[in-house]
Amino acid sequence: MPFARLAHATTPTCHIGLGLAAVGRPGYINLGRDEDLGENRSVDALRSRTHELLDAAYAQGVRYFDVARSYGRSEEFLADWLNARPDIDDVVVGSKWGYTYTAGWSTDAEQHEVKDHGLATYERQRAETDALLGDRLDLYQIHSVTPDSPALTDKDLHAELAEAAAGGLSIGFSTSGPAQADAIRAALQVTVDGAPLFRTVQSTYNALETSAAPALAEAHDAGLTVIVKEGMANGRLAAPHAPDVLKAIADEAGLGCDAVALALILRQPWAGVVLSGAATVTQLASNLHAAVVDLDVDQLTRLATLVEEPRAYWERRGQLPWH
Template sequence: MLEQNRIGLGMAAIGRPQYINIKHEESNESFSLKNFKEKGKLAIENAYQNGIRHFDTSPGYGIAESLLIDWLKEKKDPSITVSTKWGYTYVADFDPNATEHEVKEHSIDKLIEQWTVSRKLLPYLKIYQIHSATLESRVLENSEVLSRLHSIKKSHKIHIGLSTTGDNQVEVLQKAMDIFIEGEQLFQSFQCTFNILEQSIKKFKNELDHLEGRLIIKETMANGRLIPNKQYPEYNVLYVFMNTLAAKYHVGIDAVAMQYCMESFPKALVLSGTNDNDHLVSNLKANQFKLSSSEMKQLSAFGIESSDYWKERKRLEWS
């Protein structure tokens, strides 16, 4: 195995029962919040036992933050690091028929409210992010919010970051990188969507490779679209090639998708978003091999226009 595990655990599927993804396996179990909590605790511990040391969470992920806060009190391992976010509130109340799952609010009041809880993740909390910063929310122009984030950074010696979602990821990154407070670049960590299909952030590869904080890569499986399925016949050639690589390296297609991201940004932390131990073990095999430069080039050729990628993603349902 390679010396360093560069895979962290994204906790969206651990803290809430539904998220935007292609569901490849149907469950007939009726939902039980008690059982869901127990499964969540087990998923966190299993990730730790499998070598995961970074956990990415958010108040928008249902009970994910509270589960992690409780688990950290028991674990007390200084090698653990955490990133969390502010700006989304989970509102579905674990109802599978809910029409609204989360509410976005990038106000100073929401920042103050959510930081009150998120600060309980200290001293493990190393990155505090704006959740899905966009140009439309104007959060990057809100001097009150930016000043408070700078204060949090200084008071707790943590990196301030943001996550990006949508076909204007590049524009958001550019705007954020240009924000300085007291002569310092405020945003020193970014969490971005990047995968074989969505490669737009490569435009800032040099800047992202030299962050003071970390680049965190999310949605490496393109919300399930990179797992072969009949819904996307236009990707059949890609699926065949990924299957060939998986057979060559004795891993699953998921590990191929994750290794592509790891090789594209060698200093990045790549998130696994699973709540299933078998799937996590399969994901972690991305640490065990490297794709050749030729294979990387072939996979990169399957990238699509960012606008097309996000139009396709918007058609996915919560499941």
């Protein structure tokens, strides 16, 4: 399994990955994008920004890079970077299918992405991903599985995913929404010829939304690699938006709110890879300080007061504007 490379990495940041959702397209729901990206969000500008982030991440020990078909040109940007560096052979590349990007490189499109977990979408997007990433792709995930997703019951889809797995590709899934735990447990039951189909799960977990933790622990115990996304809650845990409790603990640590927020996730025994969604090199450097944050019992107790009811958390997330 390609994630074994991470287990044997020697850098302290090997279990922090870089997700390109925020820089692969001009519009996203993260807070503070005007300050992060400015007005120039042309394809060339975001390509250059992505390559700078990838250079900085790799130089500091990051070895997992996360993209998706719906993240604008993220696969293309990552492929360009990899093709220019053929000697780099120790990174793990994950992408996702199931959403189609529809914004046309605009920040104010009526609809930014369309979800479809059908077999035809998988076949189309698998071909699109292969054309860009080819054999550099290690992991292909179903994007944002929910308990009612047809991807959990479509036997024809499972057969094609199993065929891809037999060819050396790791198959995984990501989750979103207040019923993440139910989706994870349902996916753990999916088998092909008696063998589990999925090797990884990518879920939202952060100081505000912890409801998936028991199911993620079960997935880890079942042998899946757990990838954590949205550790910064789409910017709600980053200064200046962070809650006062988090700001106080960050002051005590002498580091940023982001480092503390990500450190909380890194200490979970089931967390295999924790994604940084940094949009700038400065943000990335601050995120990577999470590897050296040591939270004590009192700080953990105070952070636990931030947890929100899952439906309230996801309702607020759903109200964040694309900008």
